[in-house]
Amino acid sequence: MKKQAMLLVLGVAALSSVSATAQAADINAGKDAFETCRGCHVSVGTSNVYPTYYVPKVGGQVAAYTVSALKSYKASNRPHRTMMANTYDMSEQRMEDIAAYLAQDKGGSTKAIANGGNAANGKKLAAACMACHNDDTSATATNPRLAGQHANYLEKAMTEYQSGKRKNALMQSMVQGLSEDDIKDIAAYFNSLNGLTTVK
Numbered sequence: 001m002k003k004q005a006m007l008l009v010l011g012v013a014a015l016s017s018v019s020a021t022a023q024a025a026d027i028n029a030g031k032d033a034f035e036t037c038r039g040c041h042v043s044v045g046t047s048n049v050y051p052t053y054y055v056p057k058v059g060g061q062v063a064a065y066t067v068s069a070l071k072s073y074k075a076s077n078r079p080h081r082t083m084m085a086n087t088y089d090m091s092e093q094r095m096e097d098i099a100a101y102l103a104q105d106k107g108g109s110t111k112a113i114a115n116g117g118n119a120a121n122g123k124k125l126a127a128a129c130m131a132c133h134n135d136d137t138s139a140t141a142t143n144p145r146l147a148g149q150h151a152n153y154l155e156k157a158m159t160e161y162q163s164g165k166r167k168n169a170l171m172q173s174m175v176q177g178l179s180e181d182d183i184k185d186i187a188a189y190f191n192s193l194n195g196l197t198t199v200k
Contacts, residue, residue: 003147021162022058025099025100026097027100027101029097030096030100031167033094033097033170034102036200037086040082041055041057041058041197042200043115044111044113051156051160053150053152054113055150056149056150056153056154056196057108057149057150057197057199058102058195059102059105059106059107059108059199059200060105060145060200061099061196062136062137062141062143062144063100063102063142064100064141064142065099065141065143066099066103067095067099068142069096069144070087070095071087071092071095072166073086073087074087074088074090077166078160079160079166080155087117087150094123104169105197105200106197107188107200108197108198108199109197109198110148110194110196110197111152112148112149112159112191112192113151114151114191114192115151115152115155115182115187115188116153116184116188117186118185118188119185119188119191119192120189121183121185122185122186122189123189123191125178125185126186126190128174129186135193135195146193146195146196146197147190147193147194148188148193148196149190149195149196150191151184151187151190152187154186154191155183156192157177158187158198159183160176162174162175162178162183187199
């Protein structure tokens with residue numbers, strides 16, 4: 001019994017040590033770290049060269065999702081060479097700092113570039129998406145905000161999940177049966193909502 005008690009004490013001490021050494025996300029450090037990202041993520045309508053699509057709006061994005069996305073680029077689970085290069089040696093602390101900065105940055109442009117899709121039809125098709133993509137911005141939120149995102153970026157993301165270029169079993173299953181027009185309409189619906197902003 002004494003041995004078990006001692007192990008319990010040591011375990012609690014170890015957990016306390018981890019908690020004490022873990023650093024909270026630093027918004028100011030995140031702002032500084034984001035400087036290298038500004039060239040692409042602060043102007044409305046900045047386009048990726050090829051394939052051509054508008055660089056995603058990240059102002060007001062859920063922090064936990066931003067960290068997850070950066071980790072995916074670092075692990076090469078998302079196919080974008082610039083993002084993979086920017087994250088290959090990025091620490092988790094730096095990711096969390098950037099994510100915290102972006103989550104609170106909501107004062108930039110709300111302009112979202114449309115794609116000509118049918119937003120009304122997209123709303124019907126997106127009903128199954130809303131369980132996860134309901135624009136929850138609480139501190140415990142983990143799913144990405146899609147509201148207000150550039151339409152052709154959303155099309156690109158869904159198409160990459162369909163093809164397997166983006167690795168996420170749940171998302172791959174959700175988009176497998178969608179046609180090109182379905183994807184365009186869903187993107188048009190989320191694009192029509194108020195939400196994400198361009199970083200100011």
